Amino acid sequence: MSFPWAKVYEPKVPLMRWLDEKLPLPRLVYNAVGAGYPVPRNLNYFWNFGVLAGFCLVLQIVTGIILAMHYAANAGVAFHTVEHIMRDVNWGWLVRYAHANGASFFFVVIYLHIFRGFFYGSYKAPREMVWLLGVVIFLLLMATAFMGYVLPWGQMSFWGAQVITGLFEAIPLVGPPLKTWLLGGFAPDNAALNRFFSLHYLLPFVVVGVVILHIWALHIPGSSNPTGVEVKSESDTVPFHPYYTAKDGFGLGVFLIAYFLMVFFLPNYLGHPDNYIEANPLSTPAHIVPEWYFWPFYAILRAFTADFILPAKLWGVLAMFSSILVWFFLPWLDKSPVRSGHYRPLFRKFFWFGLIPTMAVLFYCGGAAAEEPYVMLSQIATAYYFLHFLVILPIISMIERPAPLPFSITESVLGEDDGAASAKSAEAAA
Amino acid sequence: MIRFIGIAVGLVFSFVVMLAFVIGAYTAATEPTPPTAEHEFHLHPEPLKLSSDGPFGKWDTQQLQRGYQVYKEVCAACHSLKFVAFRDLAQLGYSEAQVKALAAEWTVPGIDPNTGETNTRPGMPTDYFPSPYPNDVAARAANNNAVPPDLSLITKARHNGSAYLHSLLIGYQEQPAELVEKFPDSKTGVGLYYNPYFANLNIAMPPPLHEGSVTYADGTEATVDQMSQDVSAFLTWTAEPSLIKRKQTGWPVLGFLIFATVLAWFAKKSVWSSVKGRKKA
Numbered sequence: 289m290s291f292p293w294a295k296v297y298e299p300k301v302p303l304m305r306w307l308d309e310k311l312p313l314p315r316l317v318y319n320a321v322g323a324g325y326p327v328p329r330n331l332n333y334f335w336n337f338g339v340l341a342g343f344c345l346v347l348q349i350v351t352g353i354i355l356a357m358h359y360a361a362n363a364g365v366a367f368h369t370v371e372h373i374m375r376d377v378n379w380g381w382l383v384r385y386a387h388a389n390g391a392s393f394f395f396v397v398i399y400l401h402i403f404r405g406f407f408y409g410s411y412k413a414p415r416e417m418v419w420l421l422g423v424v425i426f427l428l429l430m431a432t433a434f435m436g437y438v439l440p441w442g443q444m445s446f447w448g449a450q451v452i453t454g455l456f457e458a459i460p461l462v463g464p465p466l467k468t469w470l471l472g473g474f475a476p477d478n479a480a481l482n483r484f485f486s487l488h489y490l491l492p493f494v495v496v497g498v499v500i501l502h503i504w505a506l507h508i509p510g511s512s513n514p515t516g517v518e519v520k521s522e523s524d525t526v527p528f529h530p531y532y533t534a535k536d537g538f539g540l541g542v543f544l545i546a547y548f549l550m551v552f553f554l555p556n557y558l559g560h561p562d563n564y565i566e567a568n569p570l571s572t573p574a575h576i577v578p579e580w581y582f583w584p585f586y587a588i589l590r591a592f593t594a595d596f597i598l599p600a601k602l603w604g605v606l607a608m609f610s611s612i613l614v615w616f617f618l619p620w621l622d623k624s625p626v627r628s629g630h631y632r633p634l635f636r637k638f639f640w641f642g643l644i645p646t647m648a649v650l651f652y653c654g655g656a657a658a659e660e661p662y663v664m665l666s667q668i669a670t671a672y673y674f675l676h677f678l679v680i681l682p683i684i685s686m687i688e689r690p691a692p693l694p695f696s697i698t699e700s701v702l703g704e705d706d707g708a709a710s711a712k713s714a715e716a717a718a
Numbered sequence: 719m720i721r722f723i724g725i726a727v728g729l730v731f732s733f734v735v736m737l738a739f740v741i742g743a744y745t746a747a748t749e750p751t752p753p754t755a756e757h758e759f760h761l762h763p764e765p766l767k768l769s770s771d772g773p774f775g776k777w778d779t780q781q782l783q784r785g786y787q788v789y790k791e792v793c794a795a796c797h798s799l800k801f802v803a804f805r806d807l808a809q810l811g812y813s814e815a816q817v818k819a820l821a822a823e824w825t826v827p828g829i830d831p832n833t834g835e836t837n838t839r840p841g842m843p844t845d846y847f848p849s850p851y852p853n854d855v856a857a858r859a860a861n862n863n864a865v866p867p868d869l870s871l872i873t874k875a876r877h878n879g880s881a882y883l884h885s886l887l888i889g890y891q892e893q894p895a896e897l898v899e900k901f902p903d904s905k906t907g908v909g910l911y912y913n914p915y916f917a918n919l920n921i922a923m924p925p926p927l928h929e930g931s932v933t934y935a936d937g938t939e940a941t942v943d944q945m946s947q948d949v950s951a952f953l954t955w956t957a958e959p960s961l962i963k964r965k966q967t968g969w970p971v972l973g974f975l976i977f978a979t980v981l982a983w984f985a986k987k988s989v990w991s992s993v994k995g996r997k998k999a
Contacts, residue, residue: 329993371801371871374960381960382967526993534982534989541979548975552968553773556874564875564957565867574917594738603734610731620720660746667739671732678728682721 291510293522295323320503326525327532328513330701334408335511335532336539337401343540344394345499349492351387352436359439361485363478366441367566385555391433392558393547395581398426407639409516409627414509416619421502423615425495430582432491435484437579438476442563447576449476449484455589458602475569515700516627517693524697575657583654584647585611587666588673590658607670614677621677624685626693634688638680646672755904759897761914763878763885768951770961773969777955777962779811784934785952786810788945790823791932793869796861796923798849801870802956805843809959817843824848862909864922873950874957880950882915887946889915890925 297318299305308315318324358377360369373380402422405411411419434452438445453476456467472479510519519525526532550557558580562573578586588611592603614621629636646669653666694700769778786807789799804821812820821841826848828839841848851857857865873879893912898905906912910920927942934940954961 368801374958375801375806381958381964385964530989531993534986538979538982538986541975541982545972545975545979548968548971552964552971555964561875561877561879564871591735592738594734594741596734596737600738607731607735610727614724617720617724621724623721659751660742664739664742664746667735667742670735671739674728674731674735678724678731682725 290319290324290507291326291519291522291525293525294319294326295527297322297324320507321533322529323527325507325510325528326519326522327511327528328519328524328697329526329531330513330515330697331511331532331535332514333535333539334400334404334514336536337397337404339536340397340539340543341394341401342499343543344390344397345492345495348387348390348394349496351383351390352489352492354383355387356489359485361439361482363441363481363567366439366481370440382551385551388559389547389550389555391436392579392581393543393550394429395433397543398429399581402426406643407629408512408514409622409624409629410512411618412622412625412627413619415506415512417505417508418502419619420616421498421505423612425498425502426615427612428491428495428498432488432495433579433581435488435491438481438484439488440563441481441567443565443567443571443573444560444563444576446476446567446569447573448578449480451576452578453480455601455605455608458599458605460602512627513697514628514630515694515697516631517695517697517700520696521698577655580651580655583652584650585654587650587654588670590654590663591666591670593663593667607674611673614674618677618681622681622685624688624690626690631691631693632684632688633691634684635681638676638684642672642680643676646676755897755901756918758900759894759914759919760917761885761889763881763915766881766884766947766950768880768947768954770951770954773965775962775965777809778951780936781948781951782810782955783812784936784938784945785948785950785955787932787934788927788949789869789952792926792945793949794847794850796850796857796866797869798851798866799847799870799956800849800868801846803844803846804841806959809955814843821845862922866923869953869956871957873954879957880954883953884946884950885915886913886921887927887949888943889913 297308297312297315299308299314304314307313315324355373358369358373358380360366370384373384375381377383405419405422434448438449449471453467453471456470457463459466468474470480471477472483513519560577560579577583585608589604589608592600592607594600596603598606624632624635626632629639649665649669650673653662653669656662769776769781789797804817804824807817807820808814821843824841824845824847825838826841826845828837829835830837851860854865867875873883876882890911890913893906904919906920910922911924912919913921927945929942930940931942931945932940938944958964
């Protein structure tokens with residue numbers, strides 16, 4: 289689909305005309321990310337993160353495939369092959385640091401992309417499917433990242449795998465045998481390492497598939513924008529190329545500067561020193577912490593410390609998975625017809641003074657040791673997290689009086705819109 | 719309907735977690751966790767400045783050579799260095815012939831080419847540093863039931879690695895009387911040594927460095943502090959031989975990216991100049 293004023297692909301050279309008749313791939317690209325895709329003219333820099341996430345995915349696949357050429361998924365030698373990559377493979381240290389920090393930057397980008405969606409109401413009709421597919425991608429990325437972190441077979445790899453697969457034990461009746469089946473043993477060992485490697489290689493390509501669906505679903509209604517007002521006329525849009533390719537190019541440059549600063553000067557800052565100790569099932573690290581991007585969810589898991597009908601551990605597991613599953617229902621929990629947080633005074637207050645501090649507290653407590661006051665802080669934050677999405681948002685959307693919306697994107701940018709004026713006078717005449 | 723179910727689910731989760739909060743707060747108030755000796759007496763490492771630190775760091779090959787000597791003459795009695803090969807020593811400023819000679823000073827496990835029996839032979843540049851023990855069981859048996867860790871990655875495997883190592887090596891002291899008074903159960907055990915920089919305060923390694931443990935070829939005075947700094951520098955190198963190359967590669971990459979990003983900014987400005995009147999939001 290597209291808007292009626294979208295530019296139409298016209299191959300100029302005979303070869304491209306020939307190709308277009310047989311396989312209109314250039315036409316597809318032209319309509320997807322070229323001049324054939326009209327995009328609202330008022331997007332701010334928060335709209336860069338979709339393209340950046342796509343870039344990160346490609347970066348991780350390319351560096352990952354190179355690493356797989358030198359890595360061996362065998363519990364006896366995995367740690368050694370990683371050191372082999374660091375020491376003996378030409379530029380191996382660069383590829384490995386690029387991959388490890390690439391995962392972190394992927395999550396930075398994804399979290400900012402999700403933040404954009406939360407604030408500007410990108411999940412609302414008609415883009416529910418875009419949002420649902422996005423949450424699926426996020427879950428796949430979490431699984432992929434978790435299994436990737438196990439592969440170097442350091443102490444945190446091993447004990448992280450132990451803790452996370454141990455969550456399945458909390459499931460009543462089938463839990464313990466299910467965990468043994470998933471791991472291929474009673475504890476993480478060679479069988480688990482092998483299947484994690486296999487899946488870590490597979491899942492990114494599943495992500496590529498879902499990303500294609502995500503973009504396809506986006507192109508049905510077209511991109512949202514900071515006002516949340518739908519596109520009404522040609523003056524509201526500009527072609528994706530060259531306008532947003534140029535803007536994304538600049539965004540990519542800024543991203544790469546930050547990324548390579550970490551890769552070249554602080555490559556281990558986001559990692560854990562214990563992962564430079566080879567996995568040892570007989571020695572438990574003092575504090576088992578996952579990678580930073582899992583900290584908020586780890587805090588929710590650990591916040592449930594009291595049995596109530598169900599065992600505390602099961603509550604923690606249910607809450608941790610539910611904390612992301614609620615995102616699937618967001619389009620139906622928040623029924624306010626106004627998308628953008630800019631025009632929702634009450635929503636905005638709870639967003640900035642409720643959700644954002646809550647996420648910061650959960651993030652901090654998830655990385656801290658499981659002791660007071662961090663447990664108590666994460667309990668308060670966890671309670672607010674669920675209240676925010678499941679109770680406060682639905683109630684806000686019923687009682688809030690939104691601020692007046694601009695008539696159109698053009699009006700919001702220029703202060704006036706000729707098309708809008710004539711539409712208004714037509715309304716007045718009627 | 720979804721909203722009613724959602725509100726119910728949200729209230730349930732919040733109720734359960736707040737219940738845990740109340741129970742936790744009550745427990746914290748009535749039975750506060752007793753303080754531990756580790757909590758009160760553990761020290762963070764003192765800062766250590768090495769020439770390889772910072773974005774413009776360089777190896778001090780003189781210091782690395784001294785550190786290698788400390789490793790060889792002191793640490794190697796108990797600690798392996800299994801990820802480092804003798805050929806890597808060329809990076810410390812040794813010539814090819816010197817590396818061969820250094821390797822030959824070590825005895826590595828070998829196989830008799832005539833009989834196939836295992837034996838030992840002098841090291842070659844392609845060999846890796848040999849382990850002082852045939853296996854972990856032997857290491858444990860010889861060291862009061864504690865396996866001396868491999869040192870190849872030790873500075874990356876500890877928070878603030880090189881400073882930690884330096885502080886640990888010079889940090890041995892008598893256990894404070896105050897500690898024993900307050901925590902009688904935490905008295906340093908037999909075969910253990912008090913060291914406030916070690917995580918649980920009591921380390922199985924005896925103080926390894928003593929005034930003049932080694933005699934430096936370059937005439938540097940072999941104080942405990944000097945040897946400890948030198949070996950920390952050496953083990954910073956073993957943990958990541960590509961450290962300096964990495965930092966030196968980073969600068970041109972960043973320079974190019976900043977240049978390209980400035981160009982991208984002007985390209986973006988020029989492309990958007992035809993779109994009129996973008997009001998500041």
